[in-house]
Each structure stands twice: as C-alpha cells, then as structure tokens.
Amino acid sequence: MTYKHFLLFLILFVPAVGCSGGSSGFKGVDVSGTVLIDGKPLEGVEVYFFTDQFEGFGKTNTEGKYQLVSGAAPGPNKIYFKKFNPDAVSGIDMSIPGMDAGQAAAMAEAKAAESGGKKKATSLSLVPPEYSDPKTTKLSFPVPAAGTSSADFKISSK
Numbered sequence: 001m002t003y004k005h006f007l008l009f010l011i012l013f014v015p016a017v018g019c020s021g022g023s024s025g026f027k028g029v030d031v032s033g034t035v036l037i038d039g040k041p042l043e044g045v046e047v048y049f050f051t052d053q054f055e056g057f058g059k060t061n062t063e064g065k066y067q068l069v070s071g072a073a074p075g076p077n078k079i080y081f082k083k084f085n086p087d088a089v090s091g092i093d094m095s096i097p098g099m100d101a102g103q104a105a106a107m108a109e110a111k112a113a114e115s116g117g118k119k120k121a122t123s124l125s126l127v128p129p130e131y132s133d134p135k136t137t138k139l140s141f142p143v144p145a146a147g148t149s150s151a152d153f154k155i156s157s158k
Helices: 003-018 101-114
Strands: 032-037 046-050 055-059 065-067 075-082 140-143 153-155
Antiparallel strands (some): 032 065, 046 075
C-alpha cells in the first residue's frame, strides 16, 4: 500500500467509523403534570423523575404545570422536588459568575452560623425535606410506556 492509498483510506474510513450513530438509544417518554403545595401552585419548582439509569427534569409554571425536558424512563420512578426560598438567600450577590441557588443557600447558611446563631435561621427550601432529598424521597410514580400527561402531585409543606 502506498502512502497515497493509506492516506485515502484514513480520509474515507476514519470519518465513517466516527459517524456510526453512537447514541445510547434511550429516549425518555413524555411526562407532564401538576405540582400543588398545600393545594396551591408554586412557580419555579424543579421536578425530578429518576431511576438508576436515567433522570428527567422539568420546572413548574405559574399554574404549577410542568413537562419533563427529556422525558422519563418507563416504569417505576422516584420523584423529588426543589425550590429554594428566596428569603434564605437574601443579601447574597447572585451576579457572581457560576453562582446558583444552591451555592447561595450554602453561603446564607454559613453567614447565619458566623453570626453566632443571633440571626434567625430561614428554611433554605420551600419544599419539605421528605420531598426534596433524592436519597430519602418516598414519592414514586409508575411511568407508562406511552408516557403520561397526568403525573400530578399534591404535597403538604407541614
């Protein structure tokens, strides 16, 4: 094989190998619904459906409705919610590059600890711990193979 043939082989063969599809083949099914806290919708609640292999995410609108961006895995899914309390992160500069609500909440907690406990602690989450911790959540939902538009949750803040 001459150098020209080898070069031609590389130019034609290598891109073909790199374009073999390469996706895992998994596509989540469509899931949407409503989240009510104490019977009322709460805007901006992050909704997570997860299994050992896949996690789907969505966010509620003003009516408490959400749709998972990448869907969910069919079958049993664990569910958890996140919504940071804006009062808990007041006084934190959110314009710092890379700052998100979780980091701001950690900074607020540290500031409260620095004040020697003189400052009243404000809950970091508007969602109770039993619904907001992926390790301990007891919420689950059986996602049908065809997906669903009625994955509705009514939770209590008390």
